[in-house]
Structures are given as structure tokens and as C-alpha cells.
Amino acid sequence: MLDDSALVEVAVKKETVYQGSFLHVCRDEVQLPNGASASREYVIHPGAVVIIPLFDDDTVLVERQYRYPVERIMTEFPAGKLDPGEAPLRCAQRELLEETGYTAREWAYAGHLHLAIAYSTEVIHIFFARGLQAGKAQLDADEFLEVRRVPAAELLQSALNGQVTDAKTLTCLFWLQNVRSGVGELAWASGLR
Amino acid sequence: MLDDSALVEVAVKKETVYQGSFLHVCRDEVQLPNGASASREYVIHPGAVVIIPLFDDDTVLVERQYRYPVERIMTEFPAGKLDPGEAPLRCAQRELLEETGYTAREWAYAGHLHLAIAYSTEVIHIFFARGLQAGKAQLDADEFLEVRRVPAAELLQSALNGQVTDAKTLTCLFWLQNVRSGVGELAWASGLR
Numbered sequence: 357m358l359d360d361s362a363l364v365e366v367a368v369k370k371e372t373v374y375q376g377s378f379l380h381v382c383r384d385e386v387q388l389p390n391g392a393s394a395s396r397e398y399v400i401h402p403g404a405v406v407i408i409p410l411f412d413d414d415t416v417l418v419e420r421q422y423r424y425p426v427e428r429i430m431t432e433f434p435a436g437k438l439d440p441g442e443a444p445l446r447c448a449q450r451e452l453l454e455e456t457g458y459t460a461r462e463w464a465y466a467g468h469l470h471l472a473i474a475y476s477t478e479v480i481h482i483f484f485a486r487g488l489q490a491g492k493a494q495l496d497a498d499e500f501l502e503v504r505r506v507p508a509a510e511l512l513q514s515a516l517n518g519q520v521t522d523a524k525t526l527t528c529l530f531w532l533q534n535v536r537s538g539v540g541e542l543a544w545a546s547g548l549r
Numbered sequence: 550m551l552d553d554s555a556l557v558e559v560a561v562k563k564e565t566v567y568q569g570s571f572l573h574v575c576r577d578e579v580q581l582p583n584g585a586s587a588s589r590e591y592v593i594h595p596g597a598v599v600i601i602p603l604f605d606d607d608t609v610l611v612e613r614q615y616r617y618p619v620e621r622i623m624t625e626f627p628a629g630k631l632d633p634g635e636a637p638l639r640c641a642q643r644e645l646l647e648e649t650g651y652t653a654r655e656w657a658y659a660g661h662l663h664l665a666i667a668y669s670t671e672v673i674h675i676f677f678a679r680g681l682q683a684g685k686a687q688l689d690a691d692e693f694l695e696v697r698r699v700p701a702a703e704l705l706q707s708a709l710n711g712q713v714t715d716a717k718t719l720t721c722l723f724w725l726q727n728v729r730s731g732v733g734e735l736a737w738a739s740g741l742r
Contacts, residue, residue, distance in 0.1 A: 398618035423666040425591035473616040530723040
């Protein structure tokens, strides 16, 4: 295995090149392992969570939501960005409630993913939720999505058929498949406060 | 199921707000399903491929590469951006050769993923490659990565242990797992030209 120093890039200069209402874009000058210079453009992201809401009958909750950049309605697990200073579990509980109306008796942290490593700092924390109790969603006035409850097996098949193409959701399906088969182990904990 | 028109957003105005050497950032004004206005900021991406190079002994090729936005060395399947007008399979063959030195006798298209649907147009086409023949990598002078050959089972376990966190690679592991178990079916074709 190569020594890490043969791979690591070091920041020389950092600059914000665009600060929008949603995207914060940086362009840094870096020093490559061979001493040469290069620039790196990327988005600074606050981090996010995604939730796999799992019912005892082996169904799960998903959302259908229009995603403007890809110009289509996507099937996704509930997800959302961290508020400043917000703990990932807290965010997961908030997003599940806001988007679906559900609360969960138990939560388990599966792991995290890095979404777009070539040009974003985004990390997404992956949670399972069970002991689900329906309630009223609290969508913002400008949020439009549909919540559906589908058999886990059907969702997994949909992914293999090309009907689920969202990377974070497909990563969750990797987890869901391994949890269902007993290969992936979860540490469940009470999530009520 | 909701009618699609209850979810779809329509572009009203499009604007490039940053054009860097790598990132092209847009900010569009859209009309929401309720008639209200909102803005959408996102990155325009040319599309990409990722390759799962699979040996007959159930090992796979992965790369270790420093990814500046997430400040760490990531374990990934070989991947790369489409050149203008380039077909995905052609790109997959080119990237596999350039980054690892390998050519493949057979290729199979598994499907595609959308990487960061909240803020990027990026789609990644997922290919399997087998009948692998080693050769000489053709890295650019400013590319630094290490190629490793690892047992598929070990890589799958690494993902569940949190050591593989790249979303495209985790999506590939979902595919790899299903192909290995026989649930996911591939249509192999000769890829030599």
C-alpha cells in the first residue's frame, strides 16, 4: 500500500467563488503530492441525514419528490440537511416527523456516506427507525412530496429494475438488504425524548 | 399516488452564476406546483461512469485516492467523467485503462444512479467488467491513485464496517452483492473493439 503522503493534497489558498442562498462554492489552490499546483472547486455542505423507516411487516416508507436538477420525480428515503449545531439523530427525528408525520420508538445508526466526493463536502448519516407511529406531516409551504409505504422486497427489486436511482437511497438499500439478511448488525436504542 | 403535476417544478428563468474550470453552477427561478416561485441552485455535470472490475476468483479492483472536498483517502471503484459526445461504455473502457491499466474482454451495463439530486445533474452509469487483462496505467501527470485487488467479500464487509463511504461505490456494492447472489442479472457482451 502506498504511503498516504504519496496521495494527499494540501490546501495552499481557499476562496469562496459563489455564495448563493443554498450553494456555497469554493475554489482552493492545492499542492499535489509531486509538489505541483492544482485548483479544486467544490460545494460546502452542512451534512445531512437519511432515514430508513422500517415497519414490522417488512414494509418501508419512501417519498416521491420532484428533483429539479435531474428533472424528474425521484423515489427516496426521507432525508434532510442538518441545522447548524444539530446532532444527526435529532435531525433524523425532525426530518422524519416533518416530511412523513411519523415518530419512531427506536433508532439505529448504520453508518455514513460521502455523497459526491469529487465536488462536495457532503456527508450523510444513515439511520434506521422502527416502532413507527403515524401522525401529521409538517411540510413547509414550498415542499411538495408524497409519502408511500412499500414492501422492502418490492423496493429492492425496483432498484435492480432501474426505477430507483438516487445514490443515497441505493446506499440505504445496500444497508437494508444486509440488515434483512442478518449480515449487517444494528444497535437499536430508544429514540423518544 | 399523486398526479405528477402536484409535484413538478417548472423552469421560469435560467442563469449561470459561476463557471469555473471544473464546476458550472446555475441558479434557476422555478414555479412550484402551487404557483409560487422558488430558486434552485445546482451544478451542471457532463455525466460519468463507474466500473466494477470483477475477476474470476471473486476479487475486484478498487482505487485509493485522495478526495480534497472530504479531506481523506477514499476507497472507490474506478470512475470518471464522460468526454463531450462520448458513449458511456467507451468512457468506461477508457477510464478503466487509464486509471488501472486493465482491459476487459466482456462488459455488462447494470444501470445508472443520480448522485446528488438536490444540487447536481450528475448521472453515473454503472458497468461490470470481466475477462480482465493487466496492462500499464496511463495516469495524467496530476493524477495520484493506488490500485488494489481485494476479495469482493472483504470489500462488502469493509462497507458495513464504515471503511467504504463513497456513495457511488456503495451503490456498486449493492449491485455486486445482488449479482453475486444471482438476484441481479447482467447481460454480458464483448467489449473489445
